[in-house]
Amino acid sequence: MRLAYYPGCVAQESGKELDMATRWVANKLGIELVDFPNFSCCGSGFVDEANLVLNVALNARNLSFAEKAGLDLLTVCSTCQGMLSLANKKLELPAIRGRVDAALGQLGLAYHGKTKVKHLLQVLTESFPPERLRPLVVRPLTGLKVGAFYGCHLLRPADELGWENGEDPHSFEDLLTALGAEPVLYRGRVMCCGFPILFVKEGVANQIAGRQVEDAAAHGAHAMATPCPLCHISLDSFQNKAAKAVGHDLDMPIFHLPQLVGLALGATPDELGLPRHMVDTDSALRRIGTVAVPG
């Protein structure tokens, strides 16, 4: 399988461990990741608020490169997945299509709307069902209770994303089960992490993140896992502030989705960048018989 790899900004910067884990897992599963050094940021749900057509054009440019190479595009971020899917959807509107086509034309580019955008969770669900994945598991995550945290833009609007149930998804839990972990069901798993207003109304954002962590903990989760590096920022990088906002300590390890896959497939914590996390992951790693080496 060959895919145009769209890491997004955070996985190339402060969330580098997500990129490390994705590459490790792809290599292990025989997925060839084709890099495109010309991909730009997806707009992250902010650029379109300032100028929708510009944002659609930026992503049409990104999508055009994958289309020209004849590849589906792989994202590892719920928000990238949402924004690139939004571009495909908006390009169905003739008024937007006309302006974007004209602008791309001036760059000598064209996009015909053919690039399929797929998140890593979707690729794993579709191409590595449990019967194919289970035999590859060398370190089953047995005994680890994990709260999946999907990230809004991977799920909603469901008709735009076109693959999961917007409020009753199960693909992440199915994957966790295949890896040997015990998924924990809680309301927060499909809720917002607060990230979109982290720099706008920080206190409210911290409180929202804190509530989701509390909810997962109350349902017995030893750790949470997310397919979105922006959720990871809210839940891991800012967990100290989330704890202040909800008024008590929180100590919840937060994994990126491919990190848990990597652990089950035999990667070392170091190879997956786990020492880069702000909340120590050792309490969860001990349950599956390994610990992180300090980075």
Added chain:
Amino acid sequence: MVESVAVPISVYRYDPGRDAAPRYVDYTLDMPRHTPVLTALLRIRSEVDSTLSLRYSCRSSICGSCAMVINSKSRLACQTQVGPELDLHGRIVVDPMRNQPVLRDLVVDQGPFWQDYERIVPHLVPDPAHPMPVGKPNPMTPEEVDRFYETPRCIACGACYSACPAKEADPTFPGPMALAKLYRFVVDPRDGARRERLLRIQPGGLWTCLRCHLCTSSCPKDVRPSERIRDLKELAIQEQGATEAGSRHAVAFKENLHDRGLLNEMRLVRQTDGVVGMLRQAPQGLRLARKKPELLKKPRRIEGQEQVQKLYELLEDEEGGA
């Protein structure tokens, strides 16, 4: 004869005057899979416990009275069939709507919902410069009507208001329904208060939206409030520029990408929050940078960055945006 199945239903029961705390009461009824949850609740009321309180009227997804939380999702009880819920959850749990105080059982006080709606002045404000013709219709073009053809479908059921995590965390946020309605008046060519509406809604209003799309997901009429809120944000920036923390952040993010094509995380904080905000965030930034040193570096410049800048040139002017 359609086959019946046993349907386990757990219903939230609470009478604030009499009960010390809310509780769930379990019922099991035989019914066909296509039975609406509303019908199931009415059967409980008529056959098992006549004290169960709920609001409903039309039973046809028109009146918007029977919004409640069914298996954690805010929606109309008359529009939700028991069969698919059993497939997903094995049972049905019914709660009252969120973000509104419970009066009894599944009936909530919708006062806050309607007060938030009142705040947006939900009627046309005549434009003195373009008085409405008296005794004659005031026609709009199909293109003008198209701009808000989704929002008049709203039946004010409150499902979006119940689903909204921004409302839950910040009671000053007006909620999705009021903002979707606001959009409808802002783009109505007959309205004379467009600018005032956009200026008035911003402080504490518009920019608290999280864009989680739970409102769009819960809406029984596909009004898509989250998308209308996004549209309002773009209109507000066009009208007023980047004056609020939220609009500053959106515009700063856009400008941030212009130079390198990828996000410069640290620079974004300065652009949104200014130097003072940067200093306020400094301890957290330094704490993070110890483990994530990339935060202190500029991102690489993408290949073909000049193409990105050209797109800005081509698509910024005609928007009239910042």
